């Protein structure tokens with residue numbers, strides 16, 4: 001992705017303005033996710049049971065389920081970094097059983113949107129903050145979740161230091177994002193040097209492409225309905241509709257989508 005090649009500072013600033021713009025301009029509550037989704041390619045996989053109201057967001061939810069259901073979250077304290085429009089944190093809180101979920105995002109407007117959208121869910125809250133300087137005490141969470149957000153950060157290493165700092169010993173970092181194929185080794189190196197143990201890595205690009213195909217009609221219709229025609233192109237690109245550069249990047253193997261499980265060691 002071209003924006004990934006900009007200087008870290010500029011890239012971060014562009015993303016911040018973009019997400020502030022999205023939260024200011026598009027306030028539909030039902031638009032509660034911003035990710036490319038996940039679909040199983042195994043016909044034996046049991047279909048995730050969802051409420052009717054959540055069905056339109058099935059693929060986005062399935063990405064969260066893929067990332068966050070690796071660990072039993074029952075009664076744990078979870079932090080989601082880059083919580084966007086809040087749908088993922090809400091899914092984790094209401095369906096995966098943790099005691100508490102805090103979503104943090106650097107778009108203050110997105111945080112305000114979330115606090116307005118989910119005011120009555122006990123144990124779910126959203127705060128403004130930067131992934132590279134998390135506003136939480138050391139050792140304050142059992143699990144940190146991060147979905148399709150880290151490509152926006154100025155420094156992945158700074159983010160990983162923060163994840164390790166806020167995690168309890170033995171806590172998990174459950175993570176998914178995409179990178180250009182020539183940057184995936186850099187990401188692996190950053191993860192290995194994070195002081196956390198890399199337990200699992202999965203290339204889920206084909207699952208993401210499948211979700212993009214299955215969700216294409218819904219996303220295209222939503223964009224047509226909600227977006228001014230001058231902005232159709234950028235939105236189709238951002239949403240990764242079929243034929244977009246993002247979709248083609250995944251399809252041709254130029255961009256790789258991966259998920260990872262890391263654990264903070266005990267007694268460090």
Ligand SMILES: C[S@@+](CC[C@H](N)C(=O)[O-])C[C@H]1O[C@@H](n2cnc3c(N)ncnc32)[C@H](O)[C@@H]1O
Pocket residue numbers: 015019032033034035081082083084085086087088104105106107110129130131132146147148149152153154
């Ligand atoms: C593609 S969206 C993903 C949102 C959500 N995780 C989801 O899957 O629906 C990326 C999110 O990361 C947030 N973000 C980007 N850079 C950030 C940073 N440095 N600190 C905190 N949040 C950040 C953006 O504001 C945006 O909400």
